[in-house]
Amino acid sequence: xxxxxxxxxxxxxxxxxxxxxxxxxxxxxxxxxxxxxxxxxxxxxxxxxxxxxxxxxxxxxxxxxxxxxxxxxxxxxxxxxxxxxxxxxxxxxxxxxxxxxxxxxxxxxxxxxxxxxxxxxxxxxxxxxxxxxxxxxxxxxxxxxxxxxxxxxxxxxxxxxxxxxxxxxxxxxxxxxxxxxxxxxxxxxxxxxxxxxxxxxxxxxxxxxxxxxxxxxxxxxxxxxxxxxxxxxxxxxxxxxxxxxxxxxxxxxxxxxxxxxxxxxxxxxxxxxxxxxxxxxxxxxxxxxxxxxxxxxxxxxxxxxxxxxxxxxxxxxxxxxxxxxxxxxxxxxxxxxxxxxxxxxxxxxxxxxxxxxxxxxx
Amino acid sequence: xxxxxxxxxxxxxxxxxxxxxxxxxxxxxxxxxxxxxxxxxxxxxxxxxxxxxxxxxxxxxxxxxxxxxxxxxxxxxxxxxxxxxxxxxxxxxxxxxxxxxxxxxxxxxxxxxxxxxxxxxxxxxxxxxxxxxxxxxxxxxxxxxxxxxxxxxxxxxxxxxxxxxxxxxxxxxxxxxxxxxxxxxxxxxxxxxxxxxxxxxxxxxxxxxxxxxxxxxxxxxxxxxxxxxxxxxxxxxxxxxxxxxxxxxxxxxxxxxxxxxxxxxxxxxxxxxxxxxxxxxxxxxxxxxxxxxxxxxxxxxxxxxxxxxxxxxxxxxxxxxxxxxxxxxxxxxxxxxxxxxxxxxxxxxxxxxxxxxxxxxxxxxxxxxxxxxxxxxxxxxxxxxxxxxxxxxxxxxxxxxxxxxxxxxxxxxxxxxxxxxxxxxxxxxxxxxxxxxxxxxxxxxxxxxxxxxxxxxxxxxxxxxxxxxxxxxxxxxxxxxxxxxxxxxxxxxxxxxxxxxxxxxxxxxxxx
Numbered sequence: 001x002x003x004x005x006x007x008x009x010x011x012x013x014x015x016x017x018x019x020x021x022x023x024x025x026x027x028x029x030x031x032x033x034x035x036x037x038x039x040x041x042x043x044x045x046x047x048x049x050x051x052x053x054x055x056x057x058x059x060x061x062x063x064x065x066x067x068x069x070x071x072x073x074x075x076x077x078x079x080x081x082x083x084x085x086x087x088x089x090x091x092x093x094x095x096x097x098x099x100x101x102x103x104x105x106x107x108x109x110x111x112x113x114x115x116x117x118x119x120x121x122x123x124x125x126x127x128x129x130x131x132x133x134x135x136x137x138x139x140x141x142x143x144x145x146x147x148x149x150x151x152x153x154x155x156x157x158x159x160x161x162x163x164x165x166x167x168x169x170x171x172x173x174x175x176x177x178x179x180x181x182x183x184x185x186x187x188x189x190x191x192x193x194x195x196x197x198x199x200x201x202x203x204x205x206x207x208x209x210x211x212x213x214x215x216x217x218x219x220x221x222x223x224x225x226x227x228x229x230x231x232x233x234x235x236x237x238x239x240x241x242x243x244x245x246x247x248x249x250x251x252x253x254x255x256x257x258x259x260x261x262x263x264x265x266x267x268x269x270x271x272x273x274x275x276x277x278x279x280x281x282x283x284x285x286x287x288x289x290x291x292x293x294x295x296x297x298x299x300x301x302x303x304x305x306x307x308x309x310x311x312x313x314x315x316x317x318x319x320x321x322x323x324x325x326x327x328x329x330x331x332x333x334x335x336x337x338x339x340x341x342x343x344x345x346x347x348x349x350x351x352x353x354x355x356x357x358x359x360x361x362x
Numbered sequence: 363x364x365x366x367x368x369x370x371x372x373x374x375x376x377x378x379x380x381x382x383x384x385x386x387x388x389x390x391x392x393x394x395x396x397x398x399x400x401x402x403x404x405x406x407x408x409x410x411x412x413x414x415x416x417x418x419x420x421x422x423x424x425x426x427x428x429x430x431x432x433x434x435x436x437x438x439x440x441x442x443x444x445x446x447x448x449x450x451x452x453x454x455x456x457x458x459x460x461x462x463x464x465x466x467x468x469x470x471x472x473x474x475x476x477x478x479x480x481x482x483x484x485x486x487x488x489x490x491x492x493x494x495x496x497x498x499x500x501x502x503x504x505x506x507x508x509x510x511x512x513x514x515x516x517x518x519x520x521x522x523x524x525x526x527x528x529x530x531x532x533x534x535x536x537x538x539x540x541x542x543x544x545x546x547x548x549x550x551x552x553x554x555x556x557x558x559x560x561x562x563x564x565x566x567x568x569x570x571x572x573x574x575x576x577x578x579x580x581x582x583x584x585x586x587x588x589x590x591x592x593x594x595x596x597x598x599x600x601x602x603x604x605x606x607x608x609x610x611x612x613x614x615x616x617x618x619x620x621x622x623x624x625x626x627x628x629x630x631x632x633x634x635x636x637x638x639x640x641x642x643x644x645x646x647x648x649x650x651x652x653x654x655x656x657x658x659x660x661x662x663x664x665x666x667x668x669x670x671x672x673x674x675x676x677x678x679x680x681x682x683x684x685x686x687x688x689x690x691x692x693x694x695x696x697x698x699x700x701x702x703x704x705x706x707x708x709x710x711x712x713x714x715x716x717x718x719x720x721x722x723x724x725x726x727x728x729x730x731x732x733x734x735x736x737x738x739x740x741x742x743x744x745x746x747x748x749x750x751x752x753x754x755x756x757x758x759x760x761x762x763x764x765x766x767x768x769x770x771x772x773x774x775x776x777x778x779x780x781x782x783x784x785x786x787x788x789x790x791x792x793x794x795x796x797x798x799x800x801x802x803x804x805x806x807x808x809x810x811x812x813x814x815x816x817x818x819x820x821x822x823x824x825x826x827x828x829x830x831x832x833x834x835x836x837x838x839x840x841x842x843x844x845x846x847x848x849x850x851x852x853x854x855x856x857x858x859x860x861x862x863x864x865x866x867x868x869x870x871x872x873x874x
Contacts (some may be wrong), residue, residue: 188489197480200469207431207467209452209481270471327649327846 014263014271014315018278021311025282029289038292043167045288053284054171055230056254057277060262061175061182062226063255064276065219068186070199070268071120071127073220075135076227076255079109080246082138083231088151088241095154106228112138113224117217127220135252142243149240161236171233176277178229182222183273191215199268227251257304258283261311282307380443382407382571383428383459383540388437390423398423398595401437405540405571410562412586412603413575415615416830420595421575422464425542428573429461430454442539452481460533462543466525470518475499477517478532502531506561523554530561541565542573545667547581559585577666578866579608591615609859616830616858624835625811628818633659633838636693637822638678638709638791643687647673648846651687655791655822660813662837663826664865670846671826672714675793678824679711680704691791705738708790712780712797714826716773720780723769727754727761730768731782739787746786753782758808774805781812792816793824798832810836830858 030040039045059076066073083105090101112134119130163170186192195215197205206212227246234245256266262279264271286307290300381404390398398420405411413421426432428439430448439446441457448454454461468477475495476483483490484498499513508531511524520528526546533541543562547555562572562585576582582589583603591598591614599614606614634657643651648670655661665671676682680698689696691707698704704711713719721730728750735746750764757778761771768779777797784792794813798806813836817823827833833840834856842850842864850864 184489187492190483190485190490193476193483193490194481196472197469197476200471204467204469205480207451209450209455265471269469327644327646 015275015278018261018263018275018282022278022282022285025285029285032289033292036293040289040292045292047164047167047169049281049284049288050167050172051169052287053280054169054175055233055249056251056258056283057172057175057280058178058226058230058233059251059255060258060276060280061179061273062223064259064262064264064271064273065182065186065195066127066216066223067256067259067264067266068199068268068271069195069216069219070202071216071220072256073116073127073131073223073227074252075112075116075131075138076223076230077246077249077251078135078138078142079112079224079227080231080234080249080251081142081241081243082112082246083109083228084235084238084245085142085146085150085241085243087232088153088235088239091151091153091157093152093154095156098154098157102232105232106225109224109228109231110221113221114217116224117213117220120220121213121216146241146243149238149242151235151241153235153239153241157236158239159236161233171236174233178226179273179277186273191218195219196269200270254283257308260315261308263315265315266312379406381405381440382442384440385424385428386438386440388424388427388439389435390420390427390432391435396595398427401592401595401597403573403590403600405573407539407569407571408566409587410566410572410574410585412582412589413573413592414577414579414582414589414611415592415598419592419615421592422544423595424592425461425463425544425573425575428454428459428540428542429463430459431461455533455536455538458537458539460536460538460541462526462529462533462541462546464544466529468517468525468528471516473514473516474511474520474528474531475513477528478502478513478535480532498535499531502534503527505534506531507564508561521554523550523557526550526558527561530565534565538570540571540573542575544575545577546574547576547578555581579611580866582611583608608863612859612862616862624832625807625814627838628814631658631814631818633657634820637691639690639693640678640684641688643677643684643689645673645677645682645685647682648677649686650847651677651684652848653824653841655824657790657820657822658817660817660823660825660836660838662833662840663824663843664828664830664833664840664861665843666865667828669843669865671843672795673846674843675711675713675795675824675826678704678791678793679709681711702738705734705787705789708788710734710784710787710789710792712777712784712792712794714795714799716776716780720783721768721776724767726765727759727768727771727779728764730779731764731786734783735786749786750782753785754778757782757812772801772805774801774808777801777805777809781809789821791822791824793826795826796828797825798827798829830861834858834861 026040033040033045059080063073063076086108087101087105090104091097116127116131116134119125119134120127123130160174161171165173186195191214194205194210194212195218197208197210198212198215202212230251231246235241238245258279259271259276260266260279261282262271262275262277264275283304286303287300290303383405385404386402388398388401389396401420401424403411403413403424413424415421423432427434430451430453433447433449441459446457448457448459451461469480472480473496475492475498478499479495484494485491486494496513503509503511503513506527508527511520511527517525517528530541546558550558562574566572574582574586583606586603588600588602589606589611590600591611593615636654637657638653638655640651640653643653651674653661653674663671663674673682677684678698680701680703683699689698696707698707698709717723722733731750731754732743732746736743739746754764759775759778759782761775768776771779797809797813801809813823813825825833825836838854840852840854840856840861841848842852842861844865852860852864
């Protein structure tokens with residue numbers, strides 16, 4: 001029997017591939033930017049890239065969680081807008097009201113996430129439809145309650161979106177800090193572990209004694225809260241809350257694209273937060289290079305689209321489970337045991353393991 | 363691979379006195395059909411108890427009742443002398459009664475260790491102790507004498523044999539006193555079977571009671587101390603293994619006359635020319651296939667789950683084409699490299715899983731029945747549509763009309779729609795893979811009748827079935843497959859014993 005780890009070539013971890021791809025994109029980008037006489041690695045340019053990463057980063061971290069649980073969240077853009085409005089309205093220019101404003105905004109987001117999670121797990125509505133519906137509900141509220149920007153964010157809170165340490169914006173550091181917390185949550189808490197399990201196979205998880213609703217509800221709540229954090233960051237940058245800031249960013253589909261680009265299976269059960277951060281970074285670098293090169297905006301979208309499709313094609317090619325060969329060059333050599341000689345001529349050739357992998361996986 | 367595992371001591375069966383598990387008079391019904399009645403079994407520490415019977419004898423039902431997957435309708439189960447009633451598999455697991463099912467309960471994307479400890483991950487300082495999980499899994503594996511499975515490896519990268527070992531490890535991590543195994547060797551190669559034997563003997567030596575379900579009688583005799591035989595959901599016998607031989611055991615398992623509902627060949631059926639001739643055919647899953655299908659002749663194909671029967675059907679049908687050997691249709695060499703090529707050459711395959719492979723469930727009877735014609739022979743579409751009512755009438759399809767969605771039909775009527783779909787392509791070679799699985803007796807008889815009519819009309823037929831009476835009752839020639847090869851050819855009217863023996867590759871009184 002071949003060993004589990006030594007069989008064939010050892011596959012690279014998907015997250016590693018994402019970061020290799022990121023390095024490649026950066027190298028190519030640096031060269032391209034160089035050809036137009038600009039410096040890709042200048043502090044100003046690095047700050048631009050990192051700044052553009054942080055908002056999408058927050059949303060994509062949350063999106064990673066729901067996708068790992070084999071769900072999806074399309075309500076994020078509206079939650080982003082709602083959070084920016086609640087925060088800016090509650091702050092109303094007063095430093096003293098920053099904390100209650102943040103809590104109110106995130107609390108509202110958590111409730112939306114709770115509703116999403118309950119609809120998905122208890123009413124068994126697929127996340128796609130559940131969150132599309134929830135998104136429309138929030139959109140309706142925003143459209144009727146707000147005619148335009150609203151509220152006033154005090155200067156102290158605006159600093160979060162405006163300052164940095166060297167070329168590294170505070171907002172990006174915060175985003176990376178939260179990513180580390182979520183990575184810890186996934187790897188080292190039971191709920192996090194069970195989220196992978198439920199996303200992988202609900203029935204096996206249920207039969208193993210896992211309460212399958214909990215991790216999915218938690219993931220939806222966290223996803224909405226992360227969208228809320230993105231909304232807070234946007235409010236900090238704009239100085240006001242805006243009912244359209246989320247939809248303008250296209251955070252629903254872009255966050256899903258970043259998650260998938262980061263190697264997380266859209267079917268759930270496999271993926272990582274760091275892969276998602278890599279995916280967000282790839283988008284940020286691509287955008288930056290194309291902006292600096294002054295590429296036509298239409299072409300920019302084409303490039304983004306091609307990158308997403310290519311990435312998914314590559315990952316899918318890597319993860320397809322095939323029925324294993326019993327005969328032929330791919331089959332492991334027969335290793336007759338002492339019993340084989342006694343089994344009669346009919347069974348003299350040993351089949352490979354796993355020719356029934358197909359059945360076993362059903 | 364280490365060899366120390368083969369030195370496991372022989373189980374000491376003399377010390378066992380009280381049964382660790384005693385199930386008495388179990389019964390179970392599904393939708394009014396008795397699948398188990400009056401079945402009793404006792405398992406003793408350190409002993410391997412074989413459970414055998416034909417398909418549908420109730421073995422899996424019994425195991426699932428013990429495992430808490432099904433609830434029994436009658437009877438009692440005592441575990442360690444206490445009456446128990448498990449309503450969830452986790453309860454049974456926690457109590458020390460573990461089951462290794464045929465379909466594994468593993469998460470492919472999670473690691474070995476994470477699978478072993480799923481749902482009860484050990485924690486340190488409030489956080490899941492991934493390292494501890496790996497260490498403890500490694501220790502459990504070492505206990506089994508296994509050093510070639512990395513506890514941190516993802517399960518999807520393991521072979522089926524290795525996955526099985528992970529299941530057993532999971533059982534051990536629950537400190538199981540009883541482990542039941544359902545067809546554990548169905549997907550294993552010879553040397554892997556040896557490894558499993560060694561593990562089972564080791565477990566028995568440690569005082570674990572094993573319930574071992576297998577079709578492979580040789581394994582039953584190799585491993586088991588005692589054997590219980592079930593038939594048609596009822597208890598037949600319980601005997602020490604030493605007092606039985608293969609012939610006697612097969613007689614106990616079969617022990618009934620072939621049912622009479624197989625129609626005999628129709629008037630005017632004349633075996634004709636060779637329609638399909640395969641010489642030395644093979645691909646990644648089957649090898650050395652020599653097969654001849656003749657017009658008006660029914661060839662039956664028997665074999666165990668995983669013997670390669672479906673793979674052979676898919677090779678003929680171009681779904682997983684032959685990569686070796688030659689294939690001739692009506693005496694002319696042909697290359698069937700795609701399903702479309704097969705259908706154009708007059709080949710039809712009735713797939714074994716009609717819901718997943720045979721029908722578009724949300725579509726109407728009409729659309730399903732015309733699907734194959736429409737996609738491959740579009741010019742014949744109008745003629746086929748005109749012929750459809752007649753075909754459905756012949757098949758005695760009962761539906762609320764041809765616009766009814768097939769998902770609302772009974773299994774038997776669904777199968778008739780599948781048959782109609784292929785009859786409309788006017789096939790000359792028909793391969794039927796488990797055509798009567800899960801349909802009622804009336805529909806079965808209709809299918810048998812149809813097969814006879816096809817034969818009379820000069821169609822060459824390959825009938826694949828796990829139901830031995832079906833193969834024997836219908837076929838003019840019987841082939842047995844084992845490990846991806848055709849291992850025996852038997853004449854019409856062979857006994858179930860002979861066919862079963864050929865299919866399990868356990869010779870009775872000489873080589874098959």
